[in-house]
Amino acid sequence: MTRTRTPVVVLSGRLGSGKTTLLNHLLRAGAGRIGVIINDFGAINVDALFVAGHVDAARSIAGGCLCCLSDTSELDRALRGLGALDLDAIVVEASGLAEPRELARLVISSSVRGVRFGGVVEVIDTAAWAEEGRYDEPPVALDHLRVASLGVVHKTDRVAPDQVDRLEELLARLAPPLPLVRAEHGQVDPELLYDKGARGLRAGQLSFAEVLADVHDPHRSHSHATAIAVDDPRPVDPGRLLAWLEARPTGVCRVKGTTWIDAPGHRGRWVVQAVGGWVAFERGPWPRGQEPGTRLVAIGTDVDAAAVEREVRALLDDEGERGETDVLPLLRYLRA
Ligand SMILES: Nc1nc2c(ncn2[C@@H]2O[C@H](COP(=O)(O)OP(=O)(O)OP(=O)(O)O)[C@@H](O)[C@H]2O)c(=O)[nH]1
Numbered sequence: 243m244t245r246t247r248t249p250v251v252v253l254s255g256r257l258g259s260g261k262t263t264l265l266n267h268l269l270r271a272g273a274g275r276i277g278v279i280i281n282d283f284g285a286i287n288v289d290a291l292f293v294a295g296h297v298d299a300a301r302s303i304a305g306g307c308l309c310c311l312s313d314t315s316e317l318d319r320a321l322r323g324l325g326a327l328d329l330d331a332i333v334v335e336a337s338g339l340a341e342p343r344e345l346a347r348l349v350i351s352s353s354v355r356g357v358r359f360g361g362v363v364e365v366i367d368t369a370a371w372a373e374e375g376r377y378d379e380p381p382v383a384l385d386h387l388r389v390a391s392l393g394v395v396h397k398t399d400r401v402a403p404d405q406v407d408r409l410e411e412l413l414a415r416l417a418p419p420l421p422l423v424r425a426e427h428g429q430v431d432p433e434l435l436y437d438k439g440a441r442g443l444r445a446g447q448l449s450f451a452e453v454l455a456d457v458h459d460p461h462r463s464h465s466h467a468t469a470i471a472v473d474d475p476r477p478v479d480p481g482r483l484l485a486w487l488e489a490r491p492t493g494v495c496r497v498k499g500t501t502w503i504d505a506p507g508h509r510g511r512w513v514v515q516a517v518g519g520w521v522a523f524e525r526g527p528w529p530r531g532q533e534p535g536t537r538l539v540a541i542g543t544d545v546d547a548a549a550v551e552r553e554v555r556a557l558l559d560d561e562g563e564r565g566e567t568d569v570l571p572l573l574r575y576l577r578a
Pocket residue numbers: 255256257258259260261262263264289337338339396397398399400425426427428496498515517522
């Protein structure tokens with residue numbers, strides 16, 4: 243019996259749009275055996291830390307966008323490792339800055355046997371688009387929409403239904419007829435993702451030849467962002483952390499990671515997420531084998547990296563245990 247080639251699906255979407263959330267949903271949904279390749283931008287691969295434990299095989303590529311790494315064989319190496327396994331799909335979670343066209347090109351032209359390009363899924367942050375209020379402008383670059391085989395209109399719980407309709411009308415005008423699916427918290431039917439490669443191109447979608455032919459310089463095509471990573475065994479000062487998150491340095495558009503809070507009643511691991519003006523905390527146990535500590539990544543454009551790193555390091559707490567009341571201001575950002 244001929245073994246069918248494993249589809250490689252690229253998950254693309256701007257910083258904080260919900261790619262890891264969607265990936266976790268796929269893994270938890272138990273829809274087949276999935277391999278994942280996670281490409282995070284910072285030196286600490288925070289996304290890899292956040293991915294659910296149900297993954298059958300995982301490879302992590304940290305330290306730069308796949309499409310900007312000088313060694314483009316990194317993806318091939320990861321695919322080779324996974325391609326040998328009997329998987330139903332491989333999902334590549336791109337960093338929020340990667341160029342999907344470039345990633346598609348890397349997968350299409352990969353010489354790794356046993357895998358095939360399975361399409362680009364563009365995760366669209368409806369909440370960020372509504373927050374920015376530029377209702378006639380696309381939520382992502384048009385080129386991203388033209389490469390995509392599916393658009394996930396995501397975070398619909400954070401906006402009014404008429405805004406979701408408005409975004410979908412805009413997308414239908416700009417990139418007809420990109421199939422769209424609405425989702426909250428990544429809850430997309432896995433069937434929609436794995437079959438895409440087999441179905442061929444929709445009208446208006448770039449063909450493989452077009453993706454391959456248009457040799458462009460990925461370094462020019464996305465803004466140059468900087469990721470500042472701090473990994474330290476100390477807890478954070480909750481008050482200073484919140485004040486910094488609420489008034490982040492100019493240019494820092496994304497903060498994520500885990501922090502350690504050492505205060506009675508609130509002691510433990512607090513996951514921090516900030517996208518644009520939005521901040522959230524989630525509490526949870528330390529994954530087995532992980533020592534308590536603070537691992538934060540701040541991502542931004544035109545930032546003074548040394549100054550941001552100093553600011554993040556200043557959040558670390560040398561004064562020992564905090565009082566319960568120090569944590570209270572964080573509670574209004576705490577998600578169940
Ligand atoms: N309200 C709401 N929040 C969501 C939804 N999807 C994701 N989030 C939250 O948005 C934040 C960012 O989600 P991630 O899945 O980490 O986003 P990402 O695209 O992987 O982020 P980067 O890898 O940094 O680009 C997290 O706090 C998620 O819990 C959603 O549908 N609704």
